[in-house]
Amino acid sequence: MARNRCKILIIEDDPGFRELLTGILNQMDENFEVRCGGSYREAREAIQKELPDLILLDIYLPDKDGFYFLEEFRKNGHEDIPVVLVSASGNEKDKLRGLELGAMDFINKPIAIEDIRARVAFQLRLKKITDDQKWACQKTNEGIKLLYKELEKKNKKLEQLDQLKDEFVSMVSHELRTPLTAIKSSLSVVYGDTEGRLSADQKRFLEISRKNIDRLARLINDVLDYEKLKSKPVGFKMAENDLNALIGETVRDFEPIAANKNLRLETEFEADLPKFALDRDKIMQVLTNFLNNAVKFSEKGKIRIKTARWDGDTVRVSVEDEGVGIEEENLPKLFQTFSQITNQGFRKPGGTGLGLAISKSIVEGHRGRIGAESVYGKGSTFYFILPLRVGK
């Protein structure tokens, strides 16, 4: 059963002519399957039995004419099967009517063999092209549908995993924070109980315990914070805030820490900065992150905190220090997770390496930009730029 058998239907009432056409077609290609009919009725029967790839149709038939058959044929939805009209009339009106009703071509009797051959070959070629494209379309659509189904399945799985992760984070949060609370409170009780009666050493080691509990608590916060920000971009409490006031407050809280290292904090605020939408706690977190780093990596000098209008409707907040600076090649890695730049000759800084990554998430969550500039050995400037959006 070879697939490339072309089925051709000849509807012609003159038996001699039918034989002639059949002969020509069979000679053209041994793979042609030629069927014949001599009337409108026989034509209808034939197409009900099996649809051909091409119909050669005589206009003048004994019962109903070829035009009638053609019109009905097209109305029944067989747009894609080429019909070639054959006629003895040769008249232009017939030709036009035929084409209007959906015939692909028109052949006049008496026929030239080469003519028939060429036109039949042409129509079959055209039909094959259409069939091939339909096939390609259909197969592509089927494939796409399956890919969609698979994608949906995978998404569902991901949602489940995400849910599991959330549950895990909650559990870990509780499990880690509970013992820390008990330890912290216990230390407080001991300290309270023995106040004034502790040796210098005892005080010292109690203090070290306290400091490290706090450090652990911060680490847990950092890690859990980051997880939260990664999975839920929502959760920003946006409200109109006075940026300068917010920053001023954060800087004031930092004064004792800076004073401990003999570092000066200087502020320079853009006057007349309007209140605009931001998440107060989160922006304070970013600024605290910057200030922490500035203090950590500076041994001298001042730290300048500036707000300034930038580029029309944005504001730039920068923290500039006179610290150890950052090498050029390390600048791009700064805001990636777990990156920590160790500096030659200086103590390795503590922390999770998540602070800047979290700050980046926060700033980008505000549709802002974060960045850093530095000259190694001279100092660094960390900045973020926020859009001055009024209202929520």
Add this chain to the structure above:
Amino acid sequence: MRNRPKVLIIDDSEADRILLHEAIKKAGLEVEVQTARSGEEGVKKANELRPEAIIVLDTLMPGMNGFEACKKIKEMDQDSKVILCTGVVDAVDAAKARAAGADDYCVKTDDYEAVVGAIKSLITS
């Protein structure tokens, strides 16, 4: 002559060969499965296995790709049945598959549902 139909899997990825074989087994198809690792090897094996082998070809392979192999196999044996399959469906590739004479063109999903379905329908026809 009740021989089990033969299925030849031609794919340069070992994982795909194995997973498709598993999927065929899981679907309970009564067939004998052979594999080839490249277009060239595939064409040779198809020649040995004919007639009536069902050939599953990966479109993307180094050396002789699926379309070329399909053409060669069809030239060699008009009655062969060839399925071209791909990780990513593409209308242009589908047209190429048709032009190369393929009997079917389908996507390789994780469960190989479409490929197994195509093999099934070629067995029953």
Add this chain to the structure above:
Amino acid sequence: MTGKRILVVDDEADIVETTKAILQQNQYEVTTASGGEEALGKIKQSMPDLIILDILMPRKDGLWFLQKIREEKTTFSVPIIFLTALQKKEEQVRGGFVPDGVRHRIFAKPFEPDELLEAIRELLNP
């Protein structure tokens, strides 16, 4: 400040014990409960001046207790300090669980004992 009674509710025995010790060190009278049901019983016996309550979303005991308070006592006005082991803001966002008119604070664990004591002072002396 002396003579004020505080009810501490937490299912972790160590938390209850250490929190109680801090409060007693600061001259508060302390009763304890290890769960919502026990807490409800305690406040029915006698209403404290302040409640320190563990709220942990997965284990709905704290919420259940609040729900019960809302249902049974329409004139509940004792201030509450919530202790949470989850991210503090998480609780606030999911909030709306505080009965109307009840003054409250939310502390994330581990809390700073001095800050807790300060909050207690504020809540007891409005």
